[in-house]
Amino acid sequence: MLTIKQITENTDAVIRGLEKKHFKNAKETIDQVIAFNDKRRSTQSVLDNNLSEVNSISKSIGQLMKEGKKEEAETAKSRVAELKESNKTLQAEMDQAAEDMQNLLYTIPNIPYDEVPEGVGAEDNVVEKMGGMETELPKDALPHWELTKKYDLIDFDLGVKITGAGFPVYKGKGAQLQRALINFFLDEARKAGYLEIMPPTVVNAASGYGTGQLPDKEGQMYHCEVDDLYLIPTAEVPVTNIYRDVILEEKQLPIKNCAYTQCFRREAGSYGKDVRGLNRLHEFSKVELVRIDKPEHSKQSHKEMLDHVEGLLQKLELPYRILRLCGGDMSFTAALCFDFEVYSEAQKRWLEVSSVSNFDTYQANRLKCRYRSGEKKTELCHTLNGSALALPRIVAALLENNQTPEGIRIPKALVPYTGFEMID
Known part of the structure; x- marks a missing residue:
């Protein structure tokens, strides 16, 4: 299976290699892999930020309660609940993008070395x-x-x-x-x-x-x-x-x-x-x-x-x-x-x-x-x-x-x- 690093860092070379193997729709397939990877990474980034915010807010709730700021503590709890619910959706989206990318990668052949001659059969x-x-x-x-x-x-x-x-x-x-x-x-x-x-x-x-x-x-x-x-x-x-x-x-x-x-x-x-x-x-x-x-x-x-x-x-x-x-x-x-x-x-x-x-x-x-x-x-x-x-x-x-x-x-x-x- 081609690595994501290969595909993202040498996209044009990968497409040329797949075309040398006469793999149909090489550019479109590689573009789709990159799109799935971008989706996975962007979702991961949002999810990481949310998790960081959840940790930060959760730590503050106890302090707010000690200080008698009950209303602010309840608002913080609501925000944590909201983020956790959002994170479930984000995790599902990220997992789906990763699975779609993996399944697509399984269908892509290896790219040939430069010394492999051109030819159909x-x-x-x-x-x-x-x-x-x-x-x-x-x-x-x-x-x-x-x-x-x-x-x-x-x-x-x-x-x-x-x-x-x-x-x-x-x-x-x-x-x-x-x-x-x-x-x-x-x-x-x-x-x-x-x-x-x-x-x-x-x-x-x-x-x-x-x-x-x-x-x-x-x-x-x-x-x-x-x-x-x-x-x-x-x-x-x-x-x-x-x-x-x-x-x-x-x-x-x-x-x-x-x-x-x-x-x-x-x-x-x-x-x-x-x-x-x-x-x-x-x-x-x-x-x-x-x-x-x-x-x-x-x-x-x-x-x-x-x-x-x-x-x-x-x-x-x-x-x-x-x-x-x-x-x-x-x-x-x-x-x-x-x-x-x-x-x-x-x-x-x-x-x-x-x-x-x-x-x-x-x-x-x-x-x-x-x-x-x-x-x-x-x-x-x-x-x-x-x-x-x-x-x-x-x-x-x-x-x-x-x-x-x-x-x-x-x-x-x-x-x-x-x-x-x-x-x-």
């Missing part, structure tokens, strides 16, 4: 880097949904029977490959200094608001209405919320957490080739990195996270590219985001496998996640996260890009985790 993203191994497949190469059937790795129809489309059942070496990737990603994160967390996969509404999934992504999350709980779309939500309403000591930063969880997304509106096989699921496995850092170090943290994800893709021997997302394609909460995509040779298309984002103080302001600096002042932290990695499209690319006439080759880095070198 994915076609305007900038390719920062390409890497990995080129792949040459047999002429009769198959997409992963055919390979999983051929080698009995994943049963999509059985998932439909048990739950519905988008909930596959992993079997045999398909299940082993999933588990191998999870353990590989967690081990690599641990080697890089991340503390593993095993969080709940359902969260309350406060957690959803804390990281910005609510109210922006409410329709995309599975909602357990009876208990008012949400199935998590990513481990970012429960792990980052560990630090909600927490004041950290400067020496604790940066905090580095990782977590493996199942993730759940309704993916409402998805259709066509993008949803074939593992390309887009309602339930999937993911290892997430979360960092809490000081503002002056968060860009370095971001770079370290990008290097970590790139290293994973290199060890998996996959062709990849890194995209700097444009303003119109960034998430609601991000100030700067890079996407990693792997190339599916069989599908002839790029598949997104990770987004690594810096949220600046946006999430921290919602979370009230602060740190105490050396001067003993409290300041908002910066939060960052990234997938390292999301499994479905990694599995799709591994199966497709490593198919041979003899079977599917397992990358060397994974063999100690799978226990086999080939799927045949």
Whole structure:
């Protein structure tokens, strides 16, 4: 959530940033926030003056009674009663202005950094880097949904029977490959200094608001209405919320957490080739990195996270590219985001496998996640996260890009985790 200080001290810059994200009615919305804030502050000022007057008059009433000035004392009592009644109205007006302002702030996205390119959608993203191994497949190469059937790795129809489309059942070496990737990603994160967390996969509404999934992504999350709980779309939500309403000591930063969880997304509106096989699921496995850092170090943290994800893709021997997302394609909460995509040779298309984002103080302001600096002042932290990695499209690319006439080759880095070198 943007801070009032950001908005009032850098109003034009905030509006330009929102327009870069193609947020509709940016100026009108910011003007409304300022109006609510002005109303709140002016009402607070009147209320403070009234309270001061009430205190002053109340102290004088006893003295007036002692001096026998009963009529003046009664007048003073009437004035106190009048002010108290007025204060009830003022307090209600101030609370309403604060609530209206808060609700409006929840609907405003984060503003992008200057280095975020202009653009409306994915076609305007900038390719920062390409890497990995080129792949040459047999002429009769198959997409992963055919390979999983051929080698009995994943049963999509059985998932439909048990739950519905988008909930596959992993079997045999398909299940082993999933588990191998999870353990590989967690081990690599641990080697890089991340503390593993095993969080709940359902969260309350406060957690959803804390990281910005609510109210922006409410329709995309599975909602357990009876208990008012949400199935998590990513481990970012429960792990980052560990630090909600927490004041950290400067020496604790940066905090580095990782977590493996199942993730759940309704993916409402998805259709066509993008949803074939593992390309887009309602339930999937993911290892997430979360960092809490000081503002002056968060860009370095971001770079370290990008290097970590790139290293994973290199060890998996996959062709990849890194995209700097444009303003119109960034998430609601991000100030700067890079996407990693792997190339599916069989599908002839790029598949997104990770987004690594810096949220600046946006999430921290919602979370009230602060740190105490050396001067003993409290300041908002910066939060960052990234997938390292999301499994479905990694599995799709591994199966497709490593198919041979003899079977599917397992990358060397994974063999100690799978226990086999080939799927045949």
